[in-house]
Amino acid sequence: VEGVAGHPRIASGREAFRSVGARPSDFRSSIEAMARRVLRGHELPSINALVDIGNIVSLRHMMPVGGHDFGVMKGDVALRFATGAEVFFAIGSDEAEHPEPGEVVFAEGDTVLTRRWVWRQGVHTAATLDTTHIEINVDGMPPVNADDVMLACNEVAELVKRFRVGEAGIELLSEGNPVIELVG
Numbered sequence: 001v002e003g004v005a006g007h008p009r010i011a012s013g014r015e016a017f018r019s020v021g022a023r024p025s026d027f028r029s030s031i032e033a034m035a036r037r038v039l040r041g042h043e044l045p046s047i048n049a050l051v052d053i054g055n056i057v058s059l060r061h062m063m064p065v066g067g068h069d070f071g072v073m074k075g076d077v078a079l080r081f082a083t084g085a086e087v088f089f090a091i092g093s094d095e096a097e098h099p100e101p102g103e104v105v106f107a108e109g110d111t112v113l114t115r116r117w118v119w120r121q122g123v124h125t126a127a128t129l130d131t132t133h134i135e136i137n138v139d140g141m142p143p144v145n146a147d148d149v150m151l152a153c154n155e156v157a158e159l160v161k162r163f164r165v166g167e168a169g170i171e172l173l174s175e176g177n178p179v180i181e182l183v184g
Helices: 002-006 008-019 030-039 049-061 146-164
Strands: 065-069 077-081 104-108 111-115 134-138
Touching (some): 002 008, 002 030, 008 030, 030 065, 134 146
Antiparallel strands (some): 077 104
């Protein structure tokens, strides 16, 4: 299990965490935590079809895959550095948390959706059985390339169509394309 950190796709995520001041051993990315759990022989719990699809594709491609209920969002979302004034409610907790200033967060205004980039998702946009519009992000960084990300995205789209009887579109965020518009 200790060798998980050395997997090239996890090692690059750990380095990205270090580059923004987060200790990867204290804040493991979602894919590293899942891979460790599976390699220890523990099953992943089935949450719902949308979350399960993200987990399956994440493990298959060794990339963080997460989703946010787009139907409950009221404003723009951004991956950015926190000021520390934002609020976060972890899944399973009623206690408000505030990210550290400079922490990388995925946020809607002052509501944090995910702390430390791909570490911990909050309850505000968690996918449920009532979710009708979802944004699913696949996070790839070198050695992952755009083709690897597209392969994972296409798999997510195919599984969403197959199990949710819905439509799926794919758009890539990158340095050259830093903004997309979600319409639903």
